[in-house]
Amino acid sequence: DVVMTQTPPSLSVAIGQSVSISCKSSQSLVYSDGKTYLHWLLQSPGRSPKRLIYQVSNLGSGVPDRFSGTGSQKDFTLKISRVEAEDLGVYYCAQTTHFPFTFGSGTKLEIK
Amino acid sequence: VQLVESGGGLVQPGKSLKLSCSASGFTFSSYGMHWIRQAPGKGLDWVAYISSSSGTVYADAVKGRFTISRDNAKNTLYLQLNSLKSEDTAIYYCARTYQTRGGFDYWGQGVMVTVSS
Numbered sequence: 579d580v581v582m583t584q585t586p587p588s589l590s591v592a593i594g595q596s597v598s599i600s601c602k603s604s605q606s607l608v609y610s611d612g613k614t615y616l617h618w619l620l621q622s623p624g625r626s627p628k629r630l631i632y633q634v635s636n637l638g639s640g641v642p643d644r645f646s647g648t649g650s651q652k653d654f655t656l657k658i659s660r661v662e663a664e665d666l667g668v669y670y671c672a673q674t675t676h677f678p679f680t681f682g683s684g685t686k687l688e689i690k
Numbered sequence: 691v692q693l694v695e696s697g698g699g700l701v702q703p704g705k706s707l708k709l710s711c712s713a714s715g716f717t718f719s720s721y722g723m724h725w726i727r728q729a730p731g732k733g734l735d736w737v738a739y740i741s742s743s744s745g746t747v748y749a750d751a752v753k754g755r756f757t758i759s760r761d762n763a764k765n766t767l768y769l770q771l772n773s774l775k776s777e778d779t780a781i782y783y784c785a786r787t788y789q790t791r792g793g794f795d796y797w798g799q800g801v802m803v804t805v806s807s
């Protein structure tokens with residue numbers, strides 16, 4: 579199985595600051611079609627997860643452009659510019675290149 | 691797009707349960723669907739996938755015990771859980787995908803399954 583390693587496990591940030599979350603996979607996430615199926619999700623407190631970014635860098639529907647994703651092969655980053663209060667929660671990376679699909683262990687974002 | 695899970699509850703080890711996920715707001719038959727679970731206080735754990743043509747893939751932890759299925763006429767996704775274990779205790783979410791590897795673009799609110807004697 580592909581192991582997804584997320585760091586840091588938690589972050590505390592002031593409103594307006596920027597943060598980055600790292601996600602590293604144990605195998606390349608490039609599929610045979612040339613695409614990379616690495617996604618980012620946010621689970622706000624008490625809510626179900628919501629898709630933020632798909633295929634490394636594409637913003638999900640309705641997601642503000644303060645969120646951005648970069649990376650390739652085995653090394654990926656989610657950046658949140660100008661953090662807002664509504665951004666608090668747990669961020670997960672997920673790979674859907676290789677079955678079984680797997681998730682990172684999550685990064686908990688707290689607002690100072 | 692709306693996904694609404696139901697069928698959860700408290701069940702004894704070794705028993706069975708069937709979860710449902712009612713879909714609306716999109717052409718259900720055209721999309722693949724997933725079940726993903728989250729044990730209390732833990733992270734996300736992928737369980738099973740069914741394609742629009744009803745091909746299926748399972749996580750090793752549930753293979754042979756769980757069955758994912760769909761009824762396109764009823765716009766409903768199912769998960770049959772048999773031989774339940776305490777480690778199956780979790781919130782179960784259904785999620786939509788626009789293609790096999792497209793990720794999880796919409797999620798339901800989840801349904802709790804508790805396996806305990």
